[in-house]
Amino acid sequence: MATAHCPHCLLPIGDDADGPFPAQRMRCPHCRLGIAAGRARTDVDPATVSSGSAAGVLANAARREDAEAADPLVVAEALRTVAARVEVPVARLRMLDYERLSAADAELPALGSVLASAGSWKKARQAAADALAASDG
Numbered sequence: 001m002a003t004a005h006c007p008h009c010l011l012p013i014g015d016d017a018d019g020p021f022p023a024q025r026m027r028c029p030h031c032r033l034g035i036a037a038g039r040a041r042t043d044v045d046p047a048t049v050s051s052g053s054a055a056g057v058l059a060n061a062a063r064r065e066d067a068e069a070a071d072p073l074v075v076a077e078a079l080r081t082v083a084a085r086v087e088v089p090v091a092r093l094r095m096l097d098y099e100r101l102s103a104a105d106a107e108l109p110a111l112g113s114v115l116a117s118a119g120s121w122k123k124a125r126q127a128a129a130d131a132l133a134a135s136d137g
């Protein structure tokens with residue numbers, strides 16, 4: 001049994017890929033790009049998923065959504081929440097981890113809203129780290 005990965009963003013899209021996956025054309029839940037039947041990749045090394053290219057595909061897809069900008073305070077709080085869950089400092093939180101957790105948690109603003117609010121993942125992360133430092137001070 002192999003894990004199927006999106007051919008565009010390389011994030012996992014299915015755990016049960018014994019045969020060609022997907023059985024029918026589907027839309028990737030992460031980057032929203034279409035995946036033709038049987039075109040998922042099962043040869044993806046998890047380490048590859050952290051690559052900049054996967055993050056770039058994801059960011060571009062999120063921006064295409066025309067998401068409404070979230071309140072900067074909500075964004076900062078959401079990034080802190082996710083960073084705590086994956087046990088990294090906010091300043092080192094990866095966009096891919098945020099996308100993965102926010103997709104499964106309706107309480108968290110979508111990645112597109114975070115990017116629309118801050119302009120970029122780096123800026124969102126920096127703002128969250130600054131807010132955290134200010135509240136500690």
Ligand SMILES: [Zn+2]
Nearest residue numbers: 006009028031
């Ligand atoms: Zn994808």
